Amino acid sequence: MKTVKSAFKFHGGVHPQYNKELARDKAIEPIPLPKTLAISMSQHLGAPAKCIVKPGEHVAKGQLIGERNGFISVPVHASAAGTVKAIESRQGPAGSWADAVIIETDANQAETPPVLLAPLDWKTATKDELLARVNDAGICGMGGAGFPTSVKLSPPPDKHCEYLVLNGAECEPYLTADFRVMLEHADKIRIGVEIMRKILNGPAVRIAVEANKPEAITALEKAFADIDGNVEIVVLPVLYPQGSEKHQIYAATKRLVPPGALPIAVGCVVENVGTVAAIADAVTNGAPLVSRVTTVSGDGIVEPKNVLAPIGTSYADLAAFCGGEHEGVRKVISGGTMMGFNVPHLAIATTKTTSGLLFLTEKNIFQYSSEPCINCGRCLRACPMQLNPAGISRAVEADDIATAEHLGVMNCIECGACSFGCPAYRSITHLCRRAKNSIRARMAAEKAKAAAAKKV
Ligand code: SF4
Ligand code: SF4
Known part of the structure; x- marks a missing residue:
């Protein structure tokens, strides 16, 4: 080596x-078990897991509560012992909604032994x-x-x-x-x-x-x-x-x-x-994936930490564990500042992909109004995919998705490097994302149409 x-x-x-x-420099610290967990069936790429528990059921930590539901899918397990209070649609960090199993956790976790897979x-x-x-x-x-x-x-x-x-x-x-x-x-x-x-x-x-x-x-x-x-x-x-x-x-x-x-x-x-x-x-150890380390940081949180939390912990519980918010938090981001998502409220819960939760005050957020492109070329030099972000963003603003596609927008990794350095503060990354969503929707419609035509 x-x-x-x-x-x-x-x-x-x-x-x-x-x-x-x-x-x-903050060592990983486990959070005390929250009273309630909201475990989403859709916390991975691909088809959401199929929920297999019902309200009123008691579950053990590690018990399967969502079955893999297709080739691109993964199973979901209970992150703690407790009683299923509800299965309800909950908003995820990226803003989309999916079924979540709401578990009221047992005060005495030792009463119900965890369900482990056989160690190998x-x-x-x-x-x-x-x-x-x-x-x-x-x-x-x-x-x-x-x-x-x-x-x-x-x-x-x-x-x-x-x-x-x-x-x-x-x-x-x-x-x-x-x-x-x-x-x-x-x-x-x-x-x-x-x-x-x-x-x-x-x-x-x-x-x-x-x-x-x-x-x-x-x-x-x-x-x-x-x-x-x-x-x-x-x-x-x-x-x-x-x-x-x-x-x-x-x-x-x-x-x-x-x-x-x-x-x-x-x-x-x-x-x-x-x-x-x-x-x-x-x-x-035969341990299913039921917890992860999440960095809670930013100038708007009292004590930044790296928190080991059960999957399904609410952002409010994470914030409370880190001493709560300072006055004047203007923005909360799930993930990092370059590719993360602004979150609208703290009832959103952690998933297997929640790497960070950031609380930022006015000092650390940048407010601006976009101006027309001045053709400085800085975004072209910054783009790691060697795209033409200026051209793509202008095309999307003109609703010309075909040109954006021709310019290779589907290869955009949404890293934000173009927007970061743009002196005209243009929302280039958002425009790329918009074009990609529009192209994906068109492709899905074409696929559905072709499948329907096959059936006739
Ligand atoms: S967000 Fe897309 S267009 Fe912008 S720099 Fe990253 S890859 Fe290039
Ligand atoms: S960095 Fe901004 S102003 Fe400069 S070319 Fe790109 S979009 Fe235009």
């Missing part, structure tokens, strides 16, 4: 104010047993996208994973949850890597960490010191969006994922470090 500096820099990128010092020895378990475990434990990407991990770990028969890339970049401002997991649980990450290597038939491993996390690099070096095989820690330059899957692959392997393709097209699988630690827990 060796540590190397990445020799490859992707096009574009920006340097936002990181503000990580607010929470980086990863050295003797078969590849299929390990893969089934990743699925049964409800694991999805915890870095933000929520893609079902067992699907990612099952490349099509004609594809082979040559590189397993661990995403430890955490390039979003304020967020330090992954940093703390690397620092405090590097041993679990090592076990998770061994398990994934076995499932993927022994690819080389690249652990990608930004250079601004030297303590995490040291912890990983110690945990991986005696690992066999082709394993490297790749120290990445500090540059946003270094954590983007495609850019990380380039920085770690010099392979370029073609537009519209998945990482496996160039022999790579990327997984977030928190997810890798969750895989280790699921295999060695």
Whole structure:
């Protein structure tokens, strides 16, 4: 195992104010069990899980409450013992609504033993047993996208994973949850890597960490010191969006994922470090994914922390655990400031992908009115996907979605680097998102029409 500096820099990128010092030295702290949890059936990419419990039912921690409902889907488990009070539609961090199981938690959790899967020895378990475990434990990407991990770990028969890339970049401002997991649980990450290597038939491993996390690099070096095989820690330059899957692959392997393709097209699988630690827990301890570390930070929260909270904890409970809000909070963001979502209220609950919750006062938010593009070209230089954000945004404003599509808007990763540096304060990223949603809606309608025509 060796540590190397990445020799490859992707096009574009920006340097936002990181503000990580607010929470980086705060050890992971478990929250006292909230009185109520709201566990969404839709906290991963793909079809929501199918709820299998009813109001009035008593559930144990770890009990299956939502079944996987399709190929791109994952099961959901109860995060604590308690009584199901209701199944109701709840708003998620991104604003969409989905069924959630509302659990009133038992005051005495010891009365109901948790439901665990049988622990497995990863050295003797078969590849299929390990893969089934990743699925049964409800694991999805915890870095933000929520893609079902067992699907990612099952490349099509004609594809082979040559590189397993661990995403430890955490390039979003304020967020330090992954940093703390690397620092405090590097041993679990090592076990998770061994398990994934076995499932993927022994690819080389690249652990990608930004250079601004030297303590995490040291912890990983110690945990991986005696690992066999082709394993490297790749120290990445500090540059946003270094954590983007495609850019990380380039920085770690010099392979370029073609537009519209998945990482496996160039022999790579990327997984977030928190997810890798969750895989280790699921295999060695039989623990389903029922909690995660979330950074609660910003100048609007009394005591920024990295909180280990059961999935389904309300944002209000997280805020209270961190001492509550300071006066004058103007904006609450779920996720980081570059790609996160503004949240309208604190009844929203954590999901498997909630990496951060930020409380910002006027001092740290930027209010502006958009002005016409002055053709400075700054967004073109910043765009890591080498798009023409100025042209796309002008097309979308003119309702010319066809031109935006022609300019490659579907390759936009919504990183916000273009809007970040625009001197005319144009909402370029939002316009890209709008065009992508419109194109996806058109494609879905065309698919439905074609399916209906087939039936006739
Ligand atoms: S949001 Fe899209 S258009 Fe803007 S810089 Fe990122 S990838 Fe490029
Ligand atoms: S950065 Fe803003 S003003 Fe400059 S070209 Fe891009 S959209 Fe226009």
